[in-house]
Amino acid sequence: MVDVMAEEGQRREKKNAGHRAADLVEDGAILGLGTGSTVEYFLEKLGTRIHDGLEVAGVPTSYGTQIRARQLGIPLTTLDDHPCLDLAVDGADQVDPVMHLIKGRGGALTREKCVMAAADRVLVVINSAKLSPQLDVEVPVEVIPFSAVTAARALQDLGGDPTLRCGIRKDGPVVTDNGNLILDCDFGTITDPVTLEASVERIPGVVCAGLFTGFGEKTRVVVGEKSGTRLLPL
Ligand code: 5RP
Numbered sequence: 001m002v003d004v005m006a007e008e009g010q011r012r013e014k015k016n017a018g019h020r021a022a023d024l025v026e027d028g029a030i031l032g033l034g035t036g037s038t039v040e041y042f043l044e045k046l047g048t049r050i051h052d053g054l055e056v057a058g059v060p061t062s063y064g065t066q067i068r069a070r071q072l073g074i075p076l077t078t079l080d081d082h083p084c085l086d087l088a089v090d091g092a093d094q095v096d097p098v099m100h101l102i103k104g105r106g107g108a109l110t111r112e113k114c115v116m117a118a119a120d121r122v123l124v125v126i127n128s129a130k131l132s133p134q135l136d137v138e139v140p141v142e143v144i145p146f147s148a149v150t151a152a153r154a155l156q157d158l159g160g161d162p163t164l165r166c167g168i169r170k171d172g173p174v175v176t177d178n179g180n181l182i183l184d185c186d187f188g189t190i191t192d193p194v195t196l197e198a199s200v201e202r203i204p205g206v207v208c209a210g211l212f213t214g215f216g217e218k219t220r221v222v223v224g225e226k227s228g229t230r231l232l233p234l
Contacts, residue, residue: 034090047072104140147205
């Protein structure tokens with residue numbers, strides 16, 4: 001049964017995190033614009049600040065974010081025009097104490113990883129339940145359709161249990177903005193995320209693993225709470 005109170009609390013935390021991140025954006029910044037419901041709150045507040053005179057431009061990580069940013073009057077650019085970004089703001093599905101992330105429930109993981117790699121600094125916006133002592137939620141893996149079956153077997157060989165992501169309002173598999181498929185892979189508790197990310201991304205046909213272990217040093221996390229936010233590391 002859906003816990004309405006819990007969902008409302010989670011929404012409030014996401015809103016607090018997204019809005020705080022928008023408050024931290026500096027005038028003139030070239031931004032990476034992540035994807036997801038927490039980023040949606042960030043975009044909303046960023047749009048208000050732009051309306052009030054803030055000058056920024058952003059590289060969207062998905063068609064969803066691109067459409068929403070346009071609606072909100074957020075100027076857009078591309079990685080071709082701005083290969084170095086000042087700040088990427090994005091959500092996550094889980095965050096461990098050293099800022100390793102699991103990302104990709106929204107299916108935008110590949111562009112999100114490209115944008116994070118291009119950014120000097122990263123702000124991850126989450127609700128408090130996503131902080132975890134270890135990573136143990138499913139890892140999305142984007143694969144080219146040609147290799148989906150062989151990649152699934154290789155993920156099993158790495159100890160994973162992959163499931164082809166299928167649509168909710170569409171029959172059949174979800175197709176990403178890049179024309180690929182997603183295997184959601186359960187690895188149980190991940191003891192060595194760095195090695196696992198590298199091993200998954202070595203599988204032929206894998207485009208991107210939803211494990212993001214390389215950005216910890218430039219990452220700060222905005223944790224939304226019921227009545228405010230916390231910035232990590234402190
Ligand atoms: C999309 C993502 C999202 O940022 C992540 O799934 C978190 O989403 P939400 O803020 O809706 O919980 O990685 O690919």
